[in-house]
Amino acid sequence: MLEGIPILSLVILVPLIGAFVTLGLGRYGKQARVVALAFSALAFVLSLLMTYEFVTDPTSEATGYHNGYQFYEEYAWSDSLGVSYIVGIDGISLPLFVLTTLLCMLAILFSWDTEKRQKEYFGLMLILEVGVLGVFVSLDYFMFYVFWEVVLIPMYFMIGIWGGPKKDYAAIKFFIYTHVASLALLVAIMAMYFEAGLQTFSMEAIAAESVGFAKGVQVAIFAAMFFGFGVKLPMVPFHTWLPDAHVEAPTAGSVLLAGLLLKMGGYGIIRVAIPSLPEGASELSILMAVIGVVSIVYGAMLCLAQKDLKKMVAYSSISHMGFVLLGFATLSQVGIVAGVFMMFAHGLVTAVLFMMCGVMQHKCGTRLIPMLGGLSKRMPIAATLMTAGFLASLGLPGLVSFAAEFMVFYATFVKWSLWVLVPVVAVVVTAAYYLWALQRSMFGPMTDRIDTSHLKDMDWFEYVPVAALMALIAVFGVFPGLIFSRIDSAVEIVMRLFGGG
């Protein structure tokens, strides 16, 4: 069906055109949300078509299968520098790619009642989508870095313009912090480029060379990349930009930040750092594991202390992304597949959680847990969805995160034996902070610290996206194999570098 169609470029192009159209609406600015939704929905549908094609025949030459990548496209850009536009997708990027088109569409829908500077708001979201999509399919370092940086700018403006009271501080902190990390990444990319000496930025070509780099070089470059990607993940101790950014960002911004931008860090580690520099990765695997475990446990402890619902959810991302890192650190097939699946799962779940925080802000005017209480009575739909989202996040079996967590623990035990008990304990803390927050905000007697006389349940544009995400969370929780099998075949290729894992 898609023979000869550059479907990946098309999916990236649609939101880009959409962004220009949205920004250029002029006096029809009121329609920005409709236009943006239409373009993001088109991108989503195209990505589903692509998924269908991928699933039915992942190695079909007719649609551009090339060395493990499907829908492969390559166009030379600058021969003298060796820069080309190369895109392709495999089982690792596919779930994240579709997650991107889905979350962008739902985030736009969720922002339906935005009033401030609508054209810019929705236009920036589409630009963000372009950047994230590009990162997930680029197979050329130069393009990868360009898309990587493209993502920063719209997010900076989203926090800086539509953010909360401390938006300036949060926006500049987000920008500088992640930019410093990007520079480390740039240095690493340059080091790989020159050390390989191939006059090309093609990831594949460099990786073929870089696996043979001397151990010390691999370690040094890996360390720089790990820092660059790890800040984005985020990993302790480079995580403090995250809670500030989230607390100030508008809801849709948080959804995209936690749902997609954090995944870029994890994706970079598994797409670039580990397969290109296997010896460096092996050498630093203990460091990755320690940081992963510290992120899991420390992040969970921080959540317990939070009074702001959104800040708690933000910190929970640190804890959950620690699982991704821990899974990768095992450098085993099960661990890596579980890490990738965890990214996908976290994307779905955290989007629900941030949307629910947005609902609280919207309906109650505050997200401070001590101000809330007993809302279940007046907001039964919100209470049900919030409970479901929290349960999904705390790893309840039957919902999506469980399979990932279980397999990360398994892979950790296989590699490091009983050390696994340290992160396992965090699972109890996770249950504690979520259920305690639920108890104080949703259950018990109705709060009298805010005006509840006009309290209404969720609007349609709020519960449609949340309910859709919850449905997916349940489907992939009961049938995780649907996604695992895709990731697995892709990771197998990575694992050959480690002697079959």
Next chain:
Amino acid sequence: MLEYAWLIPVFPFAAFILIALLPKRTLWWEDGAVYAIGGALGAMCLSFLVVWDVVMGDTLIDGSQRFEWLVVGDFSVTFGIWIDQLSAVMLVVVSVVGTLVVFYSGGYMHGEGETRRRYYAEIMLFISVMYGLVIADNYLLMFIFWELVGLCSYLLIGFWYERPSAASAAKRAFIVTRVGDIMFMAGIIILFKYVGSLDFADLFSGAGVAAVPSDMMILATALIFGGAIGKSAQFPLHEWLPDAMEGPTTVSALIHAATMVKAGVYLTARSYPLLVQAPESLLFVAAIGGITALVAATAALAQNDIKRVLAYSTISQLGYMTLGLGAGGYLVIHADSAAGYSAATFHLMNHAFFKALLFLCAGSVIHAVGTNDMRQMGGLGKVMKITSLTMLIGSLAIAGMPPLSGFWSKDEVLAAVWHAGEFDPAFMMLWVMGIATAFLTAFYMFRMWFMTFAGEPRSDYHAHESPRIMTVPLMILAGLAVVSGFALFIGDGFKAFMEGSIDGLLAGAGHESVFDVAVEIFTDPLTYLTLALAIVGIVLAWRMYYVPGFDRSVFAKGFNGKLQRALENRWYISKFYDDFAIKVVYAASLVADAFDRHVIDGIVNGFAYLGGNMGQVLRRLQNGNVQRYTGLIVVGICLLLILVLYVLPWGGW
């Protein structure tokens, strides 16, 4: 029939979906009770067909159709069903108690209005996942249902969520049982690594067992039993169960007495092929069981809430079951006898019936009087004839009076523990704890019965007997509490039946005839000792709580009242956990939060400040102080040397 057993959980699950999603006006009678009754009855009928097949000697323990859940590299998880004698016992318990509770709810929940929809949906989900747990053939699948059972318990304990105590109790139950759950999970991860599968068929085979090193087997079995400690409310994780009484009484009957808390005992029994490889774990199981039985029985002595008395008695009886299983493992190893194993599962079944009966009776009383506090009751026997009589039957059964069911199974458990004492003296001490518990049980149960039904009313209530839809289930359960003990003597007997599910572990010694079993019970002097203690307990309760004019303060004043206060405060265990949660965990989280904001983020902001004010800083450094210049030069040279001599060579340059 057995291959269709997977349909059993489907019936209540379908009911759950219907009740949750149907428009309100199509819910009919009692906001969905019709669908709930349909789901429960459908599952019960199918369960009975399956159980009949098992009784006829058929089982399904391998070769069932399998569903592939996950495949990653050589890590593969497939799910199927497993039906043997042990599953059959659980199917009987869940289906009978579940169905009766749903009927009873039709009366009990009548006044709850629209929230009944949520109630019936959650009850159906609970029954469904409980069936799933019972027929799972894989530890991971079992764990999935195990957690979902915990979820339903959370939702149902917090059913009246606007009560702060209910919301708090629900959270507590989930978190405390989760402590057990992570142990369970860690245990199965260990097994997974060594055996490469979590199917019972692979794990319980000779090759599966041999693949696990013995120290890891001890750890794995102890951890799996850790799951049971949480779910079956064993010491020291038992305090969530009395708190869970915040839920509707029907929920207490179904979840916190008859079914969910049995999941832990079921898990332990299911893991027998592994446990007998690790005698250390078996002793641990037995010790936990014995301690639980005694601690909970003492705490029950001083409770004034009728449901809490029953909750502690549940914990105590669950302790008996675990004790029986621990001792039974020794009998399997040393005497090729399934006596302890069958006794514990027998007690599991009998207890389910009489405890569901007791809870539903308590519900009937609460429904009539409007309070849980026994100090407000008294004299109810006159107005609630059916309830008082059925509760008397239940109390006699749990106290171990022949010929009611509790007598037979409790006696079997204690006999097995005594017998295990031949192989390890520790069991003698556990046996003493067991008979002490028997005495206490009889005492506190009749304290409860006399306080509730005997004497004169102590408050101004207008009680009346409950409607037929509630009393009929009571009568059915009372009938079961009388007769279920005779399963010991039907056909080849319960013992021979249960041997079927662990016959791979026994050397195939011919089993005793039903006649031998009876002779053994009635010729054993220990039977009469236990019986005498129970009777003394009842008489003492009668003297203290029925005969007027008894000065009970004599006991309250013992040990300067400290003992009384300790009992009333349930040995301060709950308080200990509260303090631990607030003063240790929460305090640590506050410290972490402050550290995060001030130290980690402080450094970040410090760098930013440095960057923004570099000029200022540099100017201050160049202050013309020669000593400082020299110092900086020395530090700089050292750093350079380190870089050139150590860092760069390590980096390959």
